Amino acid sequence: MAKGRAIGIDLGTTYSCVAAWEEQNGRAEIIVNDQGNRTTPSFVAFTDTQRLIGDAAKNQAAFNPSNTIFDAKRLIGRKYKDPEIECDLNLWPFKVVPGADDKPMIKVNYKGQEKCLAAEEITSMILTKMKDIAGAYMGSSVENAVITVPAYFNDSQRKATKDASIIAGLNVIRIINEPTAAALAYGLQKRATFSGKRNVFIFDLGGGTFDVSLVTIEHEVFEVRATAGDTHLGGEDFDNRMVHHFVQEFKRKDRVDITGDPRALRRLRNECEKAKRTLSHANDTTIEIDALFQGIDFRFPITRARFEELNRDLFEKCMEIAQNCLDDAKMEKRELHDVVLVGGSSRVPKVQSLLEKFFERNDLCNSINPDEAVAYGAAIQAALLSESYSIVPSMVLVDVTPLSLGVQVKGDLMSVVIPRNTAIPVKMDGVYHTTKDNQSWMSLPVYEGERTKASENNLLDKFSFRGFLMLLEAILSMLCLNLIMMKGRLSSAEIKRMIEEAAVFREEDKKFKKIVEAKNALDYYIYRKERGLKDFNVSSKVSASQKEAILSAFTVGKTLLESEKHNEASVFEDYLKMLQNICQSIV
Structure with a gap:
């Protein structure tokens, strides 16, 4: 248990959110930032005079693209040679270079000097901002936090997130998975409406990552049955498809290529993000940007159908991952009581229609705020782990x-x-x-x-x-x-x-396992019989010629084991049977 009050932080790829437990209300409260917004952009910018974090950083991104950093979550805990990072390098306006041990380092110009920063450092700045937002709301500094990460973050990414938290001066009392936190939020808000066991499918499609979890809620116990996901799939990838499409359209219509202009790309990306949001409630929209490149105005329409076609494979991939989670949990769709939508990108109409078709139901749970559910659940977990709260919900979390x-x-x-x-x-x-x-x-x-x-x-x-x-x-x-x-x-x-x-490669794996088992059986038999030949009682019953024949057969067997030419288990199995027959006939 942590001493002192604790907060919950949803550390997102594109937006972050912080919440705290309020005993008098019996619920978690999302804390607004200094701009009055309930979520804060995960952006950090460097200028000749200052460092900007959050809304201020994102607002000036179009004018200072090479020194405005975002997507740190897609870098943290990874190697520079990661194929996904290599793909993102072509999309980021800032420069990323390999550092020691192939660690990706972000180059920025700050106060006239060039600096190389690790993703942990950028992340720590965002966490510091969230800590300060919470401190201003609570009237005192806060050190304890529960921080959420994608369920499919690996060991290195989780440790790197903890390192970033330490740099930010936060004591991480627990790291929990984002869909698990959302399940806690769902459970607190909905458990008064149901009783007994409830199987809930959490579909968390955010700005940069995608996770699904199947959670069984029974009384006070929240048990994660299975989880699946993709740490490089989210709303930003939908934006990237739109940006690429409009770059090609601009090139076709006006015979100019803007890919070498970071400022133009940043302005286009901002408008594509807005268009994506608009298409969630409208059938079409138009992107208009004055003097986008070389004084040429940009004006192109886009329909919801075109947006859906651009991202069709990404939407379908979400359904494949959902099926994998069900398979791992060994549960049928009809056994689910609710499908909960989490993450801003879950608002995309095509995603929801595919989910309704996949789960064969039209009552997806939209009643919890998809942008705030993860931070809300993290705050609940923080309250459960803090000694400063006496009135907290009775919940037990079992993750995987x-x-x-x-x-x-x-x-x-x-x-x-x-x-x-x-x-x-x-x-x-x-x-x-x-x-x-x-x-x-x-x-x-x-x-x-x-x-x-x-x-x-x-x-x-x-x-x-x-x-x-x-x-x-x-x-x-x-x-x-x-x-x-x-x-x-x-x-x-x-x-x-x-x-x-x-x-x-399941079949290939089975074949390989069979070969190894056959080779190990042959190797062990030769080893055991060689030792047996050294025994006086056995040796006395074996003539010199018989012993020489056995040893010769063992030598051939060892050569067979060392050879890389044979890739069939039957070769080693047959030779083992032959050795067994030889030994049985002699001894």
């Missing part, structure tokens, strides 16, 4: 880990210790044997992922192994004897690829 965790064993097999969608916190132990006589220790590589072949998953660390511990924030902790090596964590592109490849 999104990816399997395991170790590499002989034959490059992934031995899963903590399966994905396991309720956390959890501690699991595995029993592993040494591979050689008199071996006093062993180094076990730790991976996260869903592939059978360990090296095709993502290496976290190498440890002298003793146990696993998954913390409440879904951050991996190790009970180990000696830390051997630390390795940079996986990229978001890789984490997204893991489960997809697990399905595509």
Whole structure:
């Protein structure tokens, strides 16, 4: 339990929101910023005289594009060579360069000097802004916070978020998943209207990330059954499709290319974002920008149908991820009691119509504010974890880990210790044997992922192994004897690829596992029989010629094991049977 009051922060890609629990009202309150807005742009800008954060930063973005930073959430905890970052580099007006250990660094000019900042630093500035907004509302400084992250944030991204919080002077008492926080908000607002068990599907489509979670609410317990998502899918991607479309239209009509002008692109992006919002309640709109480029005015209409066609594959991908979550939870659509829409992009009419068709229902839950639900739920969790509140709702949250965790064993097999969608916190132990006589220790590589072949998953660390511990924030902790090596964590592109490849290569994985098991069986048989031949009683019953024949067969078997030419389990299985027949006939 944390001492002192605590707040809940929804740290978003495009907008952030902060809330606090109010005992006298028995609910969380969204805190308005200094501009009177309930959400704050996740923007930071640098000028020759000052640093701007929030509304002030976004308002001047068109005039200072190269020094106005946004999308820090898409950089945090990732590597510069991440394919998704490489794609975003072409869209960002600011410069991102590789730093030490391939860490992406953002270049800005501040007070006449060039500076390189990590995503954690930019994020800490946004968190500081949210902390100050809360402090002004509460009348005193606040240090404790519950911060939300996408459910599919990996271990590195979660740790980087905690680092950013420390830089901002915040004590993070818990990191929780965004759809889980939304489920808490839903539960508090709706539980008076239902009784017994309730299965709720949270569909969280925000500005930069997409998450879905299936939560079972029973009495005071909120149990996450499964989660799925994409850390690079959201409203900004819809905006990018529109920007690309209008750049091509402008090039076709006026024979000019604006892709090299950051200011023109920023102005166009701002108008595309406005048009997207307009198309949520209108069938068409027109984007008009005076003197967009080289004095040429920009004026193009766009219909809702055209917008939907530009983003059709992205909308359909959301439905695929929703199906994956249902499959992981082993639950049918008819078993759901509610589908809750969260995140500003869930307002897109096409998204809602696809959801209604997918879930075969027309009563999607729109009654909680999609922009504020995550911060609202985070504030509830903060109240539950703070000693300063005496009147708080009675709720117990059980979350899950999104990816399997395991170790590499002989034959490059992934031995899963903590399966994905396991309720956390959890501690699991595995029993592993040494591979050689008199071996006093062993180094076990730790991976996260869903592939059978360990090296095709993502290496976290190498440890002298003793146990696993998954913390409440879904951050991996190790009970180990000696830390051997630390390795940079996986990229978001890789984490997204893991489960997809697990399905595509499932048959290949089964085949590989069978080969490894066959090779291990042959290897162990040769090892055991060689030791047996050294035994005096056995050796005395075997003639020199028989012993030579057996040893020769063992040598051929070892050569077969070392060869990389054979990729069928039957080769090793057949040779093992032959060895067994030879040994049985002689001994």
